[in-house]
Amino acid sequence: MSLFGSLQIANNALFASQVGLQVTGNNIANANTPGYIRQRPVFTPAATQLIGNLPLGLGVQVEGIIQQSDRFLADRLRGAISDLAGSEAQEEAYVQLEALIGELTNSDLSTSLSGFFNSINDILNQPEDIAVRNLAVLQGTTLTDDIRRMNSRVLGVRDNVNDQIASAATDINRLVSQIAKLNVNIVQTEGGTTRASDAVGLRDQRELAMAELSKIVKIRAAEQPNGSISLFAGGDFLVIGGEYREVEVQSTSDRGFSIAAVHLAATDAPLAASGGRLAGLYAARDEILGGFVDDLDTLAATLTFEFNKIHANGQGLTGLTEVQSEFAVDSASLALDQAGLPFTPVNGSFQVKLLNTRTGLTKTTDVFVRLNGLNSDTSLEGLTASLNSIDGLVASINADRRLTISTDASNLEFSFGSDTSHVLASLGMNTFFSGSNSRDIGINAVVRSDASKFAASEGGVGEDTNIALLLAAFGERPLESRNGQTLVKQYEELVVKVTQASAVTQAVNEGFRVYQQTLEGQYLGLTGVSIDEEAINMIAYQRTYQASARLVATISELLNILMNL
């Protein structure tokens, strides 16, 4: 062992301290850099030299600089980010949906419903007043407008969500290509050694990109021995080494709308999105918003068909002179329950009442609609023939396969009653509502243009108000087709379903957020920079440096002494 040897030890120590300071400086500089992972120099004692029987240390050597990270924690954090992002996307949809429904305010659908049924109550109060009937028709218009508006606004939100899904593909492509490039760079930088985290800055970037990707789609990461990372979504790989797969947007059709889905361009398979914002957007679009539109459609269909079933049995203040069925059949020779009508008629009959306005006398005829599936079921042609056989009535099927009924004399008016076959409501004759879902629900043109056709009476034109009684209480009437549920309850269920699902999603979201923040806390605790810690380190390096420099000075003095001998 020589003095020069000792000098070398001091030299190493000086170097190590400088490196330490540099790393500390780097850490301090990046204390606020997002995604930055704290670095730490690794010092090891240099090999010992056996001089005589004395093992003498050779000082310190800098083994390397490593990142202070936990791969498993990072994995879990990414998972939590995916879950949170997915749930947040759903929560956003619910927030918007709840705002659209606007329940608890005075402009919601339930108010329109109540207003409509209340206006029918007013018809009961003043059946002779045509203005009151007109008001009921206007209230009905408000109600149907509200339903249609809700439908179109929800569809608007759905469109927006759909656009977000389409744009997610661009982000995914950008991120996977970036990660693939970083993979290559990291492997090159680290030279394929197992010593982790040589390419520290690159790894930070990659970690950041992966976190961003996790936000969009839930991924599984597997670090390879050479330092590159393979990414999988479901069973499909997105990135392996420098290779990556691009995704593309494909359009399919759902509920009559074009919807976007993210597919892997190479295999054409849909990208498995079990979590992340993409999955959340899918759920928001298809289940939350789509499901709501489905429910709204069911509500509109129930309202239309069930209400019309009653209304079609009634007569207004004046009879009808000409009506055309609203719905066309697929073929006039098909049995009516197979003819593609939006609502299906059943075996039964209805009455046609022909009123002679000159004498005030009515002639009733039974029209049978045979739909028992056993023999010669009634088709639109058969129905037309039955109607034509009634003296004074002319029925025909026009070019677009709709039924037209009119009278052949100016003093004749007709009306309907006792329809157990629901064929009138199915064809859309003598109905109040038109349409069959929340997109096209409206008011029948006949009633809209002449409120006196509002069918309040059961026993003949302007005779009584028995039908209006049923209609006024319709909202609270248990419906067989809904297993005894009332329309009002159906609507409330629709709203409560959204409300509760929204509340549940918010709670779940909160859970995800807490979990994500907890993990992030841990992660930041591990990877983040503590200025205090760095300051302490800095002082330690400084002191080591001072001590080592002192050592050099001491050795120098010793050498001086030697020289001066």
Place this chain on the structure above:
Amino acid sequence: MPAIYPVASGRVTEQLTQARLQSQFNFDRLALVRLQDQLSTGIRLSVPSADAPAAARTITLQRLLEQKQQAITTVNTTSSYVAATDSALARVSELLTSIRASALSAVDSTNSEGERRIIAEEVNRALEQLIDVGNQRFRGRYLFAGSNSTQVPFELQGANVVYQGNEIDLKSMVDADFLLNTTVTGNEVFGAISSKVQGTADLDPILTLDTKLNSLRGGLGITKGSFIISDGMSTKTIGIASAETIGDVARLIESNPPDGRQITVRLTNNALVIDIDDAGGGNLTVREVSGGTTASQLGIFNSRGVGVEPLVGTDVAPRLELTTQLADILGTRAAVLLPSTGVNNDIFIEAAENGAHMNGVVVQVVSNGTVAADGAVATFDEVNRVLQVNVNPGTTTATTVVNAINATGQFTAQLDNKLDTDNTGSGPIQFGASGTFAGGSGVVFDKESGIQIVNGGQTHTITFAGAETIEDMLNLLNGSAASVVARISENGRGIEIRSRLSGADFKIGENGGTTATELGIRTLTRDTLLSDLNFGRGVDLTGGNDALVSEPSFIGGGPRVDFTIRRDGSPDLDVDISSAITIGDVLDFINTHPDNRGASPITVRLAEFGNGIQITDENNSGQQSLTVVRRDSFAAWDLGLVARNEDLAALSVSVPAQATVTFPPPNDRNTGIVVSATVSGPSFNDVEVIYRDILGGGAATATFAGGRLFVDIDAGQTTANRIIDAINAQGTFTAGLETSQDPSNNGSGVIRTTGTVATFAGGAFDRVQGADVNPAETHGVFNSLLRLTDALANSDIVAIGRAVGMLDDDFQRLTFTRADLGARARSLDVLGQRVQDEDLQLRASLSKELDTDLVKAISDLSARQANLEATLRVIGQTLQMTVLNFL
């Protein structure tokens, strides 16, 4: 609330500190914004999901509130109608009170005619005022028109008042599930429609394939459940939920037979018949499905079984509907199914008319080589009661046989689709096939004759010749000028007719046939109680009223009798009807009177035209001495045989039957003739006059044979004068020129028309036509007043008394109606209050759910504010703390 999440163990780094502080800060700000929102809007829930259960409750509460708002509106509107009605009723009550007081004074016979005239004038004025009140309008509604509220309800029609409203009440939903009548009809207040002339006859509509299930069981309908049909080996459950008609049920049963079996379902006139094929044996049973009642309701429940015999169900009692065919009432046509082996050859044959007369007739198919290929000749032998169809062996098809049977006119045949689905009729008929008609019953409804309705002093003859359905018949009645309301009676077995006219007698009788009797709507029938006659005054009888014994007899001496019938050459009939209960008893007394025997008894029956007792003397001696003499009681008056205040009945003398032959333009000039029988009486009624073109040279001959008058002529040549000569020459009839339609008739016109040109009618014997003494009337205010006016004009004290009595009834009815209306007004008041209370309570509940609790919100706000301040302070301090300060 901000979530609490654990502090990571181990190190605390700058970023961790920042992230945590930031999130803490965020939570605080968010909470503050929420609280600010609550405070500024006053609403606790910004979105429903903020408190989902409360939101659900809120939605319900809001809906209930909206309903209550409507209920308040309805109660207010309804109250206004009820109040207006009540004040109108008060006015009616006032008027009636004053009239009654005046009328009561008129009952006193000492009043002079002048005084009565003054009272009559008063009554007339009151009548006008009452009509005015009856036609009162409020908020665009005629208060007393029923649901026909835009129609003026009361109209003065001649001397009578007619009601144009109806009896349907308008109802309002004053609260959930609480319907309240908002009107009282003119009938309830004034008594504007007569008590019903209830059809006493059961029209007994028959069951057809198109009979709806809901009109069975008298209108109760059938529960559309399931039942089980079994042959003892295999079982089938048949659900009839989709069935609308009995025909649907039949089809459902036929299409679901027990495995390997064939079932046919037929209808009798009122029941289902289920028949299983005999070949498979077994025991046919029909059972319910676990406690159901469908099979029982259909009348086919039979758990013991019928073997392979037909299971004949019990009466399912179809109800009369508007659309019931008139051909399907009052009986059934005998029918038989003529099955042949093979397909497309089963035939169903029905008698042309209702009735039992064709039951037991045998139909036989006989092979006859003389019949042409695919030919058939059907003949009906009335004596041996056989319908024989001669067919060509092997070639005659079912369609040919159907046509041949239809050609007989007494039967209608059609191809049967029951066993032989899609029967085209092209199959050969099996000779030797036979069957027996059965199931015929009842009578053919006489719709041609029609009825006579007397109302408001006018006689209206209404015939139903063109009517096909019950509704057609009701329309003819309702649309007639007779001011009647006709409808199906509540039990669905017949029709009932009521009058809308006040102030007049309302009578229904025959028009020469049996229509009214069959419909059971005669006002006077054999079953009418004598005590009901003359508006319930009954019939004065010798045995029943001793006071009358002192009355001077018209014919002195002898036992006391009610009246005497005098006639040609035979002894007088002294009639004592003191033991009679009904009109029928009176008729029977006379018809079976010991003195009314011998060659030409008189016959007594209810009038053929109109109503009343009709006495006919068929002795054509021409003395025309039939009469009824009132004796020791007023029975002859009270039975309507002798006009009131008269002692002898008016006689309508015998007339011969007459036929008028006229032709439409251009053959209407100088061609008409009138033919009369040479003897009086109805025997020549319905004789047809038939012109036959079989002669030449303008000749004419007349023959009377088989109940028809044949006039053989040379069409286009023979003149009316030649025909007159020919008929007169024949001797049974006398003929002359028709001059009422063609005053310048000289008989020179040439006859060009042949066939049946006229029918004799109107021939009658001497008869005394009694009046209908059981008229109905409208029991009501207007009737009472109009009757009172009449009685005052006639100074008829009895009638005045009756009118006053009726006014009392009116008063009672009015009081009852007012009480009812008062009760409604009270319940509206109570309801109005209750609805208001409920409204308030709902608002309170809603407020609890929805409104911000200000105290809580403000204190929360302060707490949150403090939190935020603390957070800010902590952020400031934490971020300042660093070891660097101490180095």
